[in-house]
Amino acid sequence: KPAKKAAKKTAGKAPSKAAKNTSNDIPGRPGVESPSVDEPTTPADPPAPHPDQEGPQTRSATGAETGAAPQTQAQQGKFLTTAQGARLYDTDHSLKAGRRGPVLLQDHHLREKITHFDHERIPERVVHARGAAAHGVFESYGNAGSVTHANFLAEGRRTPVFVRFSTVLGSRGSADTVRDTRGFAVKFYSDEGTFDLVGNNIPVFFIQDAIKFPDVIHAGKPQPDREIPQAQSAHDTFWDFVSLHTEAQHHTIWNMSDRAIPRSYRMMEGFGIHTFRMTNADGQTSLVKFHWKPVLGVHSLTWEEAQLIAGADPDFHRRDLADAIEAGAYPEWELGLQVVPDNPEQTFEGIDLLDPTKLIPEELAEVQLVGRLTLNRNPINYFAETEQVAFHPGHLPPGIDVTDDPLLQGRLFSYLDTQLTRLGGPNFAQLPINRPHAPVNDNLRDGFGQQADHTGVAPYKPNSLDGGCPFTAGADDRAFVEAVATVEEGRKTREQPASFDDHFSQARLFWTSLSPTEQDHVVAAYSFELGKCWHEEIKQRQVQCLANIDPVLCEQVATALGLDVPAPTETPDTSVAPSPALSQLGEQWPSEGRTVGIVIADSAPEGLAALQDEIVAAGMVPLIIAPHGGQIDGIPVQRTFATARSVEFDTLLVPANPAPAADALGVRDAKAGAPAAGPTDPRVALLINEAWRHAKAIGAWGPGAELLDSLGYAGSPGVVTGTAADDVLTQIIALLGAHRVWERFPSALA
Numbered sequence: 001k002p003a004k005k006a007a008k009k010t011a012g013k014a015p016s017k018a019a020k021n022t023s024n025d026i027p028g029r030p031g032v033e034s035p036s037v038d039e040p041t042t043p044a045d046p047p048a049p050h051p052d053q054e055g056p057q058t059r060s061a062t063g064a065e066t067g068a069a070p071q072t073q074a075q076q077g078k079f080l081t082t083a084q085g086a087r088l089y090d091t092d093h094s095l096k097a098g099r100r101g102p103v104l105l106q107d108h109h110l111r112e113k114i115t116h117f118d119h120e121r122i123p124e125r126v127v128h129a130r131g132a133a134a135h136g137v138f139e140s141y142g143n144a145g146s147v148t149h150a151n152f153l154a155e156g157r158r159t160p161v162f163v164r165f166s167t168v169l170g171s172r173g174s175a176d177t178v179r180d181t182r183g184f185a186v187k188f189y190s191d192e193g194t195f196d197l198v199g200n201n202i203p204v205f206f207i208q209d210a211i212k213f214p215d216v217i218h219a220g221k222p223q224p225d226r227e228i229p230q231a232q233s234a235h236d237t238f239w240d241f242v243s244l245h246t247e248a249q250h251h252t253i254w255n256m257s258d259r260a261i262p263r264s265y266r267m268m269e270g271f272g273i274h275t276f277r278m279t280n281a282d283g284q285t286s287l288v289k290f291h292w293k294p295v296l297g298v299h300s301l302t303w304e305e306a307q308l309i310a311g312a313d314p315d316f317h318r319r320d321l322a323d324a325i326e327a328g329a330y331p332e333w334e335l336g337l338q339v340v341p342d343n344p345e346q347t348f349e350g351i352d353l354l355d356p357t358k359l360i361p362e363e364l365a366e367v368q369l370v371g372r373l374t375l376n377r378n379p380i381n382y383f384a385e386t387e388q389v390a391f392h393p394g395h396l397p398p399g400i401d402v403t404d405d406p407l408l409q410g411r412l413f414s415y416l417d418t419q420l421t422r423l424g425g426p427n428f429a430q431l432p433i434n435r436p437h438a439p440v441n442d443n444l445r446d447g448f449g450q451q452a453d454h455t456g457v458a459p460y461k462p463n464s465l466d467g468g469c470p471f472t473a474g475a476d477d478r479a480f481v482e483a484v485a486t487v488e489e490g491r492k493t494r495e496q497p498a499s500f501d502d503h504f505s506q507a508r509l510f511w512t513s514l515s516p517t518e519q520d521h522v523v524a525a526y527s528f529e530l531g532k533c534w535h536e537e538i539k540q541r542q543v544q545c546l547a548n549i550d551p552v553l554c555e556q557v558a559t560a561l562g563l564d565v566p567a568p569t570e571t572p573d574t575s576v577a578p579s580p581a582l583s584q585l586g587e588q589w590p591s592e593g594r595t596v597g598i599v600i601a602d603s604a605p606e607g608l609a610a611l612q613d614e615i616v617a618a619g620m621v622p623l624i625i626a627p628h629g630g631q632i633d634g635i636p637v638q639r640t641f642a643t644a645r646s647v648e649f650d651t652l653l654v655p656a657n658p659a660p661a662a663d664a665l666g667v668r669d670a671k672a673g674a675p676a677a678g679p680t681d682p683r684v685a686l687l688i689n690e691a692w693r694h695a696k697a698i699g700a701w702g703p704g705a706e707l708l709d710s711l712g713y714a715g716s717p718g719v720v721t722g723t724a725a726d727d728v729l730t731q732i733i734a735l736l737g738a739h740r741v742w743e744r745f746p747s748a749l750a
């Protein structure tokens with residue numbers, strides 16, 4: 001009341017003497033000294049709050065000022081409350097006029113609960129909608145100083161990271177194991193500002209210019225009339241696009257290889273694709289490509305496995321990543337740089353470094369390892385973290401900059417633009433998962449979802465009212481300064497360099513670098529995918545592209561499709577030297593992180609507990625597969641014959657020959673109730689058959705060895721039978737080093 005009176009008194013009148021700006025006071029703010037009107041040259045604190053801003057503190061104790069973890073906000077105390085904090089006595093019955101009466105509009109809790117629920121979903125990502133993510137740390141080896149002054153690569157640095165893996169084409173609920181490129185996006189919370197390395201598991205891209213991105217994605221997404229197929233490239237529009245835009249042929253042949261069906265996110269390489277420009281402390285620049293090398297090696301599923309898993313466990317990759325982290329088998333990658341001299345042409349050994357459909361073979365520029373990424377914590381909340389994380393290829397720290405690659409330039413626009421809609425406004429950088437770990441002092445203000453109570457009155461530069469703050473940083477203050485680069489010419493044009501017209505030489509490079517086994521898989525993949533197309537002319541056009549890559553590839557695919565073998569329109573360049581580094585076979589890899597299925601019967605075979613210990617000691621995960629759940633002789637069972645599928649094991653150990661159970665699928669004739677004949681549970685026989693067909697190592701001893709003999713597998717490559725469990729395990733671990741027993745493949749499928 002008194003305040004009202006005072007206001008009335010002065011309204012419409014000239015300001016009283018006391019309120020007049022008679023001294024250096026800020027007008028209307030007696031006692032607060034006005035800053036100098038000159039632009040300050042050194043930072044000073046903003047003016048103290050206006051006296052009328054010094055009322056009671058109305059912020060809840062869960063606010064940011066208490067430092068409460070974001071996940072505890074809105075989850076405090078033991079009682080259920082409304083969003084406004086009023087405690088509720090009932091959340092199961094709406095407020096009605098009488099027991100049977102109509103529901104009352106007055107029921108605020110009912111309306112708040114349903115309204116919030118109605119708005120729970122946000123738009124999924126237009127591409128890379130399906131993902132899985134984890135937290136971790138990046139430790140720098142400190143050997144990149146000659147290339148970049150980026151702080152997170154300096155000696156001894158440990159930088160927190162968040163990594164999101166994804167498929168590209170499928171929607172959020174699609175299966176993990178579809179044939180597709182995988183996203184590999186890393187957010188480094190660097191103390192010089194966030195660095196996002198938004199890459200893929202394939203080192204090249206479909207198109208050379210961002211302006212075609214909507215086209216290639218429209219072609220790959222489900223067809224618009226029936227919205228099928230989901231998360232597949234095996235359809236007419238995809239092949240229509242890639243056979244017409246032949247620059248896509250290089251990426252496409254990678255998609256037809258085993259790279260597009262990874263065994264695990266933990267076993268994929270990652271690539272930044274574009275060439276970046278780095279600057280060292282002396283101001284010297286280099287052109288650089290980023291690589292992620294998985295410590296577990298690069299391994300894939302077989303196509304049949306991928307298809308089976310899509311039904312049996314659509315969350316296979318997501319589960320595998322979370323399980324490995326939970327088990328302490330932390331996935332690791334080393335970050336590698338291919339560094340080539342900066343030069344006005346931006347080429348290296350004849351390769352145009354601005355063309356994202358080209359890679360630099362590792363044999364020409366070594367991948368120098370500069371640090372290690374370890375994923376060691378699963379997200380707490382999928383939506384808050386994995387769904388709301390926002391990556392952007394333009395989030396760069398000082399010392400790393402973009403080049404003029406026209407694909408990269410377009411990406412710099414797209415990510416922020418799409419996130420404005422997906423995350424509902426311009427303040428998504430304030431979401432906990434997106435908050436930089438470096439101090440933020442921007443002049444961005446207001447907007448949907450604003451979380452900050454910005455102080456000061458002058459969010460503009462220069463200003464004299466907020467002490468001139470914030471100040472711009474010089475290079476000595478570790479400012480982000482664009483790398484020095486010249487533009488070739490000043491003429492506006494939609495043309496592209498002539499070198500961009502080479503669409504086939506590196507597709508051929510990839511093909512010729514593969515082992516015969518991998519080449520078989522590529523032929524099978526093209527034959528499957530094109531076999532799913534309807535239009536003959538699209539298949540024929542794609543086969544024509546294959547003729548320009550390699551005559552053998554072309555002939556095999558054309559034969560599978562029943563098409564004529566065309567002559568090339570561009571003769572394949574037979575001088576292209578293979579790059580062995582592009583093959584994922586032929587190396588021995590660690591067996592860590594693999595899953596080992598152990599098939600037992602009604603009683604635990606001798607030494608089972610010791611065998612489990614040995615497997616764990618080798619860094620692998622033992623899973624007991626038994627006729628029923630619970631425990632067998634005190635040993636917990638992880639899978640039953642009903643829940644196990646061969647596809648989730650990298651190898652099987654079989655110490656037993658379980659007899660058919662009365663309830664085994666297909667054992668009892670439903671009508672007659674008679675048990676089927678046969679010495680082995682048919683589900684176990686199926687498990688072994690599939691593991692054999694998918695070229696997995698299988699070990700057996702005791703009755704298990706007899707079982708493998710009876711199935712006709714004893715003595716075939718990769719089938720180890722013996723008398724002692726640990727001998728068999730040693731041989732199996734050696735076989736796992738090559739991931740699979742490829743001698744058995746593809747004949748195993750024939």
Ligand code: HDE
Nearest residue numbers: 125128164183184185199200205210213273410414415418
């Ligand atoms: Fe993306 N891409 N992209 N992309 N991209 C998106 O951004 C885009 C490209 C990649 O886990 C979108 O926030 C254009 C290449 C990953 O959140 C969108 C072009 C590479 C992810 C977008 C490309 C990528 C995205 C969709 C052609 C590998 C998932 C949602 C110029 C180097 C990041 C979003 C995550 C996501 C646009 C090409 C990788 C629409 C225009 C090349 C890993 O902004």
